[in-house]
Amino acid sequence: MTIEQTLLQRCDSKCELCTSDSNLTVYEVLPVDISGAESSIMVCDVCHGQINNPDTIDVNHWHCLNSSMWSEVPAVKVMAWRMLKRLSSEGWAHDLLDMLYLDDETLQWAETGSSSSDDDSAPTLDSNGTVFQAGDSVTLIKDLDVKGAGFTAKRGTTVRNISLTGKPDQIEGRVNGVRIVLLTRFLKKAS
Numbered sequence: 001m002t003i004e005q006t007l008l009q010r011c012d013s014k015c016e017l018c019t020s021d022s023n024l025t026v027y028e029v030l031p032v033d034i035s036g037a038e039s040s041i042m043v044c045d046v047c048h049g050q051i052n053n054p055d056t057i058d059v060n061h062w063h064c065l066n067s068s069m070w071s072e073v074p075a076v077k078v079m080a081w082r083m084l085k086r087l088s089s090e091g092w093a094h095d096l097l098d099m100l101y102l103d104d105e106t107l108q109w110a111e112t113g114s115s116s117s118d119d120d121s122a123p124t125l126d127s128n129g130t131v132f133q134a135g136d137s138v139t140l141i142k143d144l145d146v147k148g149a150g151f152t153a154k155r156g157t158t159v160r161n162i163s164l165t166g167k168p169d170q171i172e173g174r175v176n177g178v179r180i181v182l183l184t185r186f187l188k189k190a191s
């Protein structure tokens, strides 16, 4: 089955955000390690247009998140979280965001992709100005409290096989088995 077929089955041919059935398309919830149904959602043209072009957001359309945020599908929850975050100046959206629980990994996913204003073409640099590549190993140069995970990543910890996030000041990696976003200014490339 193609990703599209898998998604159509999962969503019962309805937009996974607003349940409309018009002009469904596959939307990949970036950043993703492996493209697939797990990292994609099926959305209608209205949702798709407003996700891609924040200037056209019609606040009332997104009351649909009231139900879709409870989806079992992590990618749908991530997208609901991001849209609620964008709309969080609205009282109702702020309240829903407070209720929306994401596990650590899903929250990192949601946060990593929530800003698209950064320049994707800027290289990711460490504290010494060395360019990071996906797959590099890095060393922490400072103790870091890992928000939400309840532990401190110690200075000197090596994080292997990092991924880039599209933001020049952040990378992703696994510390104590938890996938987290790390600020590159607290890192140096491990030799």
Ligand SMILES: [Zn+2]
Pocket: 015, 016, 017, 018, 019, 020, 043, 044, 045, 046, 047, 048
């Ligand atoms: Zn929709």
